[in-house]
Amino acid sequence: xxxxYHSSRLNFGPSLGRLLGLALGLxxxxxxxxxxxxxxxxxxxxxxxxxHFEEAQQLTYQDLVREPNAYKNVEVGWFGVVTDxxxxxDGRTRLVLSLRAxxxxxxxxxxxxxxxxxxxxxxxxxxxxxxxxxxxxELAGKERIWQxxxxxxxxxxxxxxxxxxxPILDVKYHRxxxxxxxxxxAQRAEMRR
Numbered sequence: 001x002x003x004x005y006h007s008s009r010l011n012f013g014p015s016l017g018r019l020l021g022l023a024l025g026l027x028x029x030x031x032x033x034x035x036x037x038x039x040x041x042x043x044x045x046x047x048x049x050x051x052h053f054e055e056a057q058q059l060t061y062q063d064l065v066r067e068p069n070a071y072k073n074v075e076v077g078w079f080g081v082v083t084d085x086x087x088x089x090d091g092r093t094r095l096v097l098s099l100r101a102x103x104x105x106x107x108x109x110x111x112x113x114x115x116x117x118x119x120x121x122x123x124x125x126x127x128x129x130x131x132x133x134x135x136x137x138e139l140a141g142k143e144r145i146w147q148x149x150x151x152x153x154x155x156x157x158x159x160x161x162x163x164x165x166x167p168i169l170d171v172k173y174h175r176x177x178x179x180x181x182x183x184x185x186a187q188r189a190e191m192r193r
Contacts, residue, residue: 037181039114041106052077052154052173059157061099061126064167069159075172076157079120080128082149084165092131093139096165097151098124100184107183107191117191118177120150122184127166130155132174143178150177 038044045053056077064071080097088094100120108116130153138145145151155169162168183191 036175037177038118039116041108041113041116042104043102043106043118046175049152049154049173049175056154061128064157065126065161068157068161068167071157072159074156075154076169077152077154078128078169079150079152080130081120081124082145082147082151083127085145085147088131092133093145094165095130095132095145095151097128097130097153099126099128099166100150101125103185107185107187109191111192118150118182119187120182120184122186127164128153129162129165129168130171130174131168132171138176143176145176146178148179150182151175 036046052075055075057074059071059074059076064076078097079100079102080095081100082095083098084096086094086096100123103119103121106116106119130151134145137143152175153169153171154173155171158168158170160168
């Protein structure tokens with residue numbers, strides 16, 4: 001699509017019109033959540049995440065631990081920091097995560113939205129597990145899923161639970177922030193709100 005701007009005094013022509021259209025598109029993109037890592041003042045779900053974000057129930061950890069079989073058909077969306085990873089016999093990876101509360105207003109280092117980082121509690125609310133079929137890019141490189149990574153897990157409780165690794169979620173969708181791409185509430189003193 002070509003955008004052309006004409007006026008009685010100025011003629012911007014098709015080339016400049018395309019550049020202005022591209023600039024506008026980039027501007028709109030950056031205002032819609034800051035890409036995959038969500039550098040924005042508040043949480044912005046990705047396009048593939050949107051349905052899960054809207055349908056996930058606000059189930060507490062205590063609810064699930066108390067009645068693990070009562071929520072087998074309920075999708076939850078929990079933030080967790082990876083504390084352990086184990087390869088399963090079926091090729092999936094079992095992640096053990098420290099459940100964290102999400103802070104609705106993200107911490108920012110300056111006035112720009114691009115300086116904001118997804119913010120979760122410093123303290124853990126409990127431990128839970130999730131089995132994921134990780135893609136090759138999620139297993140290697142500096143942005144791989146590893147201990148200390150933050151994930152938002154959308155999943156359905158299986159009804160199974162382990163004393164050391166907590167309830168297990170059957171994962172429907174996940175989103176990942178490597179170390180350094182998110183902050184905890186411990187950074188409140190050094191970052192603006």
